[in-house]
Every structure is written in C-alpha cells, then in structure tokens.
Amino acid sequence: MAALSRFAVNTCVLRVLGEQSQNKRLLYNLCLVNKEFHYNITPSLYRIIDSHVELIDAVNNPHLFWTRELRLHFHRSSPKISTPSMVQLLSRMPDLETFQWSRRPLEACIVRLLQKDFPKLRHLLISFPRDMEFGIMMALESDGRYCPEAVALYAQDFSSFKNLTSLTIKGIYGDLRSSLQQLTQVLCQCSHTLQSLELSVSADAVWWHREPGFINYGQDDPFLESLENLCASYARAGGQPLQLETLKLGPLLLPYEEAELTPLVSLRRLEEVALDNMPAYTTEGEPVREWGDGGKRGAAFEAFRPENCPNLRRFTVALFAKDVREFLFCHIAANQEANRTNPLALSFQFIEDRGLLDWHANAASLLRSNPKYPGVPPVKLRMMELILDYFMDEEPIWEDEEWPPPEPRLQEILPPQKVAAACQGLRYLKYGGDCWRVTRHEGEEAELERLTPDQWEGVELFSFSTFDEFYG
Numbered sequence: 001m002a003a004l005s006r007f008a009v010n011t012c013v014l015r016v017l018g019e020q021s022q023n024k025r026l027l028y029n030l031c032l033v034n035k036e037f038h039y040n041i042t043p044s045l046y047r048i049i050d051s052h053v054e055l056i057d058a059v060n061n062p063h064l065f066w067t068r069e070l071r072l073h074f075h076r077s078s079p080k081i082s083t084p085s086m087v088q089l090l091s092r093m094p095d096l097e098t099f100q101w102s103r104r105p106l107e108a109c110i111v112r113l114l115q116k117d118f119p120k121l122r123h124l125l126i127s128f129p130r131d132m133e134f135g136i137m138m139a140l141e142s143d144g145r146y147c148p149e150a151v152a153l154y155a156q157d158f159s160s161f162k163n164l165t166s167l168t169i170k171g172i173y174g175d176l177r178s179s180l181q182q183l184t185q186v187l188c189q190c191s192h193t194l195q196s197l198e199l200s201v202s203a204d205a206v207w208w209h210r211e212p213g214f215i216n217y218g219q220d221d222p223f224l225e226s227l228e229n230l231c232a233s234y235a236r237a238g239g240q241p242l243q244l245e246t247l248k249l250g251p252l253l254l255p256y257e258e259a260e261l262t263p264l265v266s267l268r269r270l271e272e273v274a275l276d277n278m279p280a281y282t283t284e285g286e287p288v289r290e291w292g293d294g295g296k297r298g299a300a301f302e303a304f305r306p307e308n309c310p311n312l313r314r315f316t317v318a319l320f321a322k323d324v325r326e327f328l329f330c331h332i333a334a335n336q337e338a339n340r341t342n343p344l345a346l347s348f349q350f351i352e353d354r355g356l357l358d359w360h361a362n363a364a365s366l367l368r369s370n371p372k373y374p375g376v377p378p379v380k381l382r383m384m385e386l387i388l389d390y391f392m393d394e395e396p397i398w399e400d401e402e403w404p405p406p407e408p409r410l411q412e413i414l415p416p417q418k419v420a421a422a423c424q425g426l427r428y429l430k431y432g433g434d435c436w437r438v439t440r441h442e443g444e445e446a447e448l449e450r451l452t453p454d455q456w457e458g459v460e461l462f463s464f465s466t467f468d469e470f471y472g
Contacts, residue, residue, distance in 0.1 A: 011040055018044030042066065059085060064092035069123075074104035083107050090117075098123035100168075105132060108156050115160040122193075124164055128171035133204035134283040136173070159185040168198040170250065173205045176223035183224065184233045187242065187264075194242050197265075200250020201225070203280040203288040227253045228260045235263040242266065248274035248316075251289055258303040267308045274316035275299055277324075278350070301327035306334040313345060320348040345428075347385035385430040420446040428459050435459070 018041040021027060027045040031038045043066040050071040070093065081089075087110070090096070096118050106126060114121060129135075156174055159182040161167075167190065172179050179201075187194070206225055222229040227249065242265050254275055255261040277299050280289040301323060304312060317324050331344060416429055420438045423429075429436050429448070435456040436448040451459075 011036075014040035015043070017041070022048065059089055062092070064089065065094070067093040068095060069098035069100075070096060071098065071100040071125075072104075073100075073102045078104070083109065086110055087113060090114075094118075095120055097121060098125070098166075100125035102127040103129055105129065105135075106156075111156055111158065115158075121161070122164060123166040124158075124161060125166065125168040125198075126170070127168070128173060128202070130171060130202075131204070131283045132171055133173040133202045133208065158182050161186050162189045163193045164190045165193055166196040166246075167194060168196075168248075170198065170200045171202045172200065172224060173202040176201065176205055176209050176225065180222060180224040180229060180233055183230060184237050184239070187234055188237050188239045191240055191242055195244060196246035197242065197244055198246075198248035198274075199230075199253055200276065201252045203252065204282045206252060206280075206288050207282045207286055225252065227255050227264075228257075231260050231264040239264075243269050245269060246272040246274075248272075249276065251276045251278050251280040251318075254299040255303060256298075256300055258300050258308075261300070261303050267303065268310060270304070270309045271311050272314040272316075273304050273309070273312060274314075275301075276318045277321070278318045298323045302330065305330055314347070315344055316347040318348065319350045324348070345385075416448060417446070420448055428456075430456070 014037060018027060018030070021044070024045065027041055030041045031045060042063055046061075046063045046066040048069040048071065049064075049067050050069075050073075070090075090110075090113060094117075097120055099114055099118075099121060100123070102125075105128070114124070157178075158169065164186070167186070169183075183199070187197075201224055209223055209225070222233070224230060230253070241263065244265050247265060247270055249255075254277060261267070279287065281287055298321070303309075304315070304327070306312070328344075328346070416431060416434075416436060419429060420426055420436070426438050426446075429438060435451045437451055439447045439449065441447075
C-alpha cells in the first residue's frame with residue numbers, strides 16, 4: 001500500500017490532523033474527501049460552535065453530539081433563538097464543556113438546565129447586555145409586579161454549579177442580595193478547581209438597590225455592591241483563598257485595600273489581572289461610581305506588586321492614569337532591585353487626559369523616568385497594547401473637528417518607533433488595529449515588523465479583548 005494511502009486510512013493521524021485546525025472551511029473540505037476522512041474529521045468540525053447562525057442551521061444535526069464548546073456572541077441585528085429551540089439544541093450536546101453567551105438576555109430556565117444536565121461543564125462565560133436591568137425595570141406592571149417575560153429573565157440562580165474551571169458573569173443584575181449569596185456558594189463549591197474568575201455588576205442594578213421605593217430597599221443585609229462585601233461573605237462561609245491564574249473585575253468590584261482581596265484570592269498564583277477602573281454610570285447617565293469613588297482613593301494596584309504576585313505576566317486596565325503609572329514604576333523597581341527580569345505585558349484602553357493640547361505630554365509620560373525611582377528605566381515591558389478608542393476628557397470643546405479624534409493621530413503624536421526605542425524589553429506593540437513585532441540587534445535601533453491579524457492571534461496579549469463592553 002502506498003504511503004499516501006496508508007496515511008489516508010490511519011485513524012489516529014486523521015483525528016490529530018482535525019484537532020490541529022480550527023479553520024471550519026478547511027475541516028469541512030476534508031470531510032468531503034472520502035468516508036474515512038468524514039468519519040474522523042467530523043468531531044473536530046463540530047467541536048466548537050461559535051456562531052448563532054451556524055447553530056440555527058444545525059438545529060436538527062446529529063453531529064452536535066461532538067460539540068464541546070458553545071460560544072455565542074450576539075449583536076443587535078442577530079436573529080433570535082427561541083427558548084424551546086435552545087433547549088433542543090443543548091439536548092444534542094450531552095458532553096458540553098464550555099458555554100459562552102454574550103450580549104443577549106438569557107432565560108433562567110437555560111441556566112437551570114446547564115446546572116442540571118451538564119455535569120462535564122467546566123467553563124461558564126455569560127455576558128449580559130449593559131441595559132439588562134433597565135429593560136426589566138421598565139417591564140414593571142402598574143401594580144408593582146413583573147410581566148411573565150421579565151420574570152423568566154429576572155430569577156437567575158447560579159448557585160448549583162460545581163467544579164468549574166472558568167467563571168465569567170458580566171453585568172450581574174436583579175436581586176443583588178441574592179446574587180451575593182449565590183456567588184459565595186458557587187465560589188465555595190469551585191474553590192479547588194477554579195482558575196479564572198471575571199465579574200462585573202450592572203450599574204443600573206446597584207442604582208435601584210440604593211434608591212427608596214425599589215427592590216429590597218432599606219434591608220440591612222449587604223448586597224453585591226463592592227468586592228469587600230463579596231470577600232467578607234466568602235470568608236464567613238469558610239471559603240479558602242482561590243488558586244486563580246486569571247482575575248478580571250469590573251468598575252464596581254475593584255479592590256480599594258489589599259486586605260479586601262486576600263480572603264478571596266491567593267495572589268501568588270495570579271498570572272493575569274484586568275481591572276476596569278473607569279467610572280460607572282447607569283443607562284440614563286446617573287453616576288454610581290465616579291472618579292476616585294466619591295473621595296475614596298483609587299484601586300489598590302499595590303496589591304499586585306512583585307512580592308505579592310511573582311507570576312504576574314499580563315496586566316490590563318481600562319484607563320491609564322497616574323496611579324497606574326506609579327504602580328508600573330514600583331513593579332519595575334522591585335524587579336530591578338531583586339535582579340529579576342520584568343515579564344509584564346501591559347494593555348490599556350484609554351489614557352487620562354484633560355484636553356487635547358496637553359495629550360502629547362500625558363502620552364509622553366509613558367516614556368519618562370520617575371524622580372521617585374532614580375535609575376529605573378521608564379518602561380520595560382514584554383508587550384504593550386494601546387487601544388485608545390478615544391481620549392478621556394471631561395467635555396470636548398471642539399465643534400468643528402471630528403470627535404473623537406481619528407485613531408491615526410495617536411501614531412503621529414507618539415510614533416511606535418519612539419515607544420519601541422524607549423521600552424528596552426518590548427517584543428510586541430499594538431496600537432488599535434496595528435500590531436508590530438519588535439526585534440533588536442546589538443548596536444542597532446529597534447526594528448518593527450507589522451503583523452497581520454492572523455499572526456497576532458498567536459500573541460498572548462492580543463488574542464482576546466478584555467473590555468469588549470463596559471458595565472457602568
């Protein structure tokens with residue numbers, strides 16, 4: 001038998017071949033080669049379903065049996081999937097391990113079904129719409145009761161999930177007193193397995209809980225308004241510090257004291273931290289957390305210094321401000337004092353600014369030394385991502401110019417060549433939609449090689465978006 005023929009009928013080789021590719025078109029074409037290819041490649045073709053359109057088309061497809069990851073990202077124009085159809089689809093995926101649902105209301109019966117019928121589920125990633133709470137409150141009847149559709153969405157209960165490896169719940173809404181109890185319970189049940197935790201709370205929900213005449217107002221029981229409440233509740237329940245590798249927190253769950261965080265998380269294992277340090281506003285623009293949190297100091301970035309988090313590799317903030325810059329210099333100084341290389345990769349979405357005319361000076365502060373740390377290089381990072389969708393200014397005063405200013409302006413004010421030259425350890429740099437690999441040769445200037453989107457998907461810092469939508 002020819003070598004090519006032996007390859008074509010080798011089951012192990014074909015299975016491995018299918019597992020090495022996530023290109024759906026390639027896998028589909030391989031399934032058409034012959035029966036042997038179809039039999040061995042089909043599990044890889046259906047292993048990940050990441051399109052709601054693809055899911056709707058496959059509602060009666062028996063090959064959904066092979067699905068292990070269901071990742072659905074909805075948009076305003078996305079077609080709706082009815083609850084009965086969703087239940088039917090899930091029934092065809094008995095070995096589901098990952099469930100991701102983004103930017104679309106999720107009925108409570110689906111959450112109950114996941115807890116009851118999917119014991120192999122290890123990754124639960126749910127991102128509710130930003131205006132979820134606002135929409136439900138608008139559904140109140142004149143007698144103060146909810147319409148049936150709102151009840152189906154409001155009564156969420158995550159307390160029975162066990163043995164999860166990743167837990168993401170963004171935009172937690174509804175009864176935040178019940179949510180505090182549920183989160184405490186599920187974190188205790190997953191304390192020995194959980195590696196990644198991402199939480200954010202709806203600003204609308206916090207607003208309703210603070211206002212007279214609304215849900216549970218006036219009760220003395222704490223609710224999910226701050227990380228301090230969650231950590232205290234977890235400690236009272238006897239939970240041991242979570243051995244997390246990834247921690248991501250929304251603007252209403254930021255730690256303000258290092259002591260707040262330690263009952264919940266063992267900092268020494270952390271490899272990635274993302275903090276959304278933006279102010280939080282309701283759907284109607286009411287402030288829930290303003291700059292400085294109404295007089296409180298900012299987030300406790302010092303909790304993540306090298307002596308606490310020796311394994312920290314990726315640090316992401318929404319807003320690059322003075323306290324973030326101070327933390328970076330502390331981090332670099334501590335590593336330099338201990339003769340350690342600095343492995344940190346930095347990503348941020350906005351830069352604090354008080355006027356476009358001063359932006360050049362603020363952006364250049366990334367590259368300047370800090371007088372508090374003489375001898376410390378200004379920035380020494382493995383990777384840096386500057387998304388900078390717009391400038392953070394209190395009130396734009398430009399009427400004749402485009403607002404926000406176009407993205408290329410960033411590269412004009414702070415050229416990537418200048419950043420690469422100043423950041424001695426930098427290996428990758430990303431500005432908005434442009435990404436470069438930085439190479440250095442002794443005695444020569446840094447060289448920048450522009451990468452294609454396919455190339456930068458393999459770069460750990462740029463392969464995902466942390467702040468795909470804000471909750472506040």
